Amino acid sequence: MDLESHPTTLQEENRKKVHELLKSTHSRIEKLIQKTYQQKDSAATSQLRQLRTRITGLVSEAEKKELDSFGSHEGNIDDFYENEERFVETSRMLLQEVENALATGESIDVFTISDLVDKIEMGFSHRIELTSKNLSEYENRIVSKKQAQREERERQEKELREQDQKEAEEKAPAEDKIEMSETSETFPSETKTNPADDIEDETSARYDIQAPAKKSELDTETLSKLYRYINTLEQKFEKQHPEVSYNGEYIADKQWKVELSKRSVRGSIKEGRFKTPMLIVDNYWKSIDDKREIIEMIQAKANTIEQNQYMSLCFINSSWDQSIKDWARTYSHQRLGFFLYDLVEDDLIYNETDENNRKFAFWHSSNGTRTKLTEIVDQLIEEEEYFDLGEVMEYSGLNLTGAKKFIDGLVKKKVLIDVGLGTPKYTRSK
Structure with missing residues (x-):
């Protein structure tokens, strides 16, 4: 493998290469459709039109930067370089196959072209995630x-x-x-x-x-505290599930995947055909003493996160420089929450005025409590007996769509009933 190409740089460059190759393939598929149409090969024409639609989707996916910052498959660095090479090479092979089909006077081998499109789709979903x-x-x-x-x-x-x-x-x-x-x-x-x-x-x-x-040479006391903290987070991640997203959507019904290593624990929720992460909660050991370096690192990470994504990130260290802690207490970003965990002080440092930070602090804290949505509903019923969606939104952080989805689920389970009263109001089923 070419070690001179840094993984993050290589991944971005390969995304751009595949994007250009797919655009070229798309234009040639158009010509191939015209060719089969003139040959009155209706079966091949129909199949090629379906392939054109699939390639259009791949071109759109290749434009998204999250392919460079959020992987969907685990693997070591050798796996990463092998997959990246195969990812680009398959795109080249597809373009070459389509060009060969245009140049020949023989019937079009649509099966081979379709097989290569299948492999490219697999390449998109199996790009190796760049972990620490x-x-x-x-x-x-x-x-x-x-x-x-x-x-x-x-x-x-x-x-x-x-x-x-x-x-x-x-x-x-x-x-x-x-x-x-x-x-x-x-x-x-x-x-x-x-x-x-x-x-x-x-x-x-x-x-x-x-x-x-x-x-790897941490002193015994620091190593013990680190493992204790990671184990605490692991149990929390395994037993509990985020219910409210960064933008107020209800996400308790989505799959929550937990990944663990000796010095890190991550939870993520992915969605869509290519399993693109909408939420990542990440905690891992990171020893940095230079304030400028950590600022540049966090800014670079923030620039990779798309509009429909959110990452809540926590760096763990035995202790942190005071200037870094002061900066972390002021940092705020609409798509990136940033936390520091101090092992010696058992202290979680973050900007407590940021609403999303407060929402996700539980997933980085060694203790902490999280009020579940059902507990909020119980409290509303205990205080007023009847409540509406506006009150659920106020106390839970859900938006209107999220609140309606959550309450509708409880109504379907016959936990709650809609009693009407002009504006829809809810209470516990008898």
């Missing part, structure tokens, strides 16, 4: 590769110096040999520090990582 784990794997390999390159370059330079020195000694008088021997002991390159140290410093500054051996 496989990005770290990539970064560690970059460290190793650059270290090997630096060591090889140093070795070659040393061999050249030794060869030059040997040739000079053979030509120089005896007294010059002594002088050269003394000088050769103080070549600048011989007094340099280990080149691996330079590579590690350079790569750490760029990616905020350490060498692999150091990356």
Whole structure:
């Protein structure tokens, strides 16, 4: 695999390549339809029109940036590069097959074209998600590769110096040999520090990582607190389900997927044909001390999130610099909630004035409570006996559509009844 291409850059470039290839294929499919129509091959014409519709959908999907920020399939960094190569190559093969069909005078092999479209659709839904784990794997390999390159370059330079020195000694008088021997002991390159140290410093500054051996070396107390926190979140994610989305929709009826690793836990709700995430709640270990770096990182992440998506993100660390905590308490974005969790203080830091932050803080807290929608309904009945959708919206954060969907579900289950009273009002079924 080409390690010089960073995964996030490669994924974006490949999306654009596939988009252009699919647009070219679409225009040639149009010509192919005209060809089969003129040949009076009605079956092929009908099949090609169906393929054109599918390709139109793929062109639309390839325009969406969420393919670069939200994956739908798990895998390591090798899987990622293999899938990306196959994703682009299949698109090229489809275009080539359609062009061949245009060039030949024989009957059109619609089956082969359809099979390639199937593979491209599979490629869309199986792009590897770029997690912190496989990005770290990539970064560690970059460290190793650059270290090997630096060591090889140093070795070659040393061999050249030794060869030059040997040739000079053979030509120089005896007294010059002594002088050269003394000088050769103080070549600048011989007094340099280990080149691996330079590579590690350079790569750490760029990616905020350490060498692999150091990356996992947390002290026992910190590791214990981290695992305790991750385990607490895991139980919370497994036993409970978000009910209200960032925009007030009712989402308790959608599939909630939980993913776990040693230093992270994630919950997500995906929808649509290509299982695009509408909500991601992410918690993972991230040790950063530089305020500027974390600001740039969060802004870059926010720029990848589309209008119909929301991410609630929490970075975990043993402790956080005060300036970073102060900044986090002021950060607000309509599609990205940002939290810091301090293991030592058992403290969750975020902008508490942001409505969505308050809504999702429960999923990042080591304790915390969440009032369920059914509990809100019970409270409304206890206080007033009858309630309407407006009151449900006021106390739950649901929008009108979400509140109606939730209440209609309880009516269908015969938990509530609609008693009318002019404006529709509800109460508990007898």
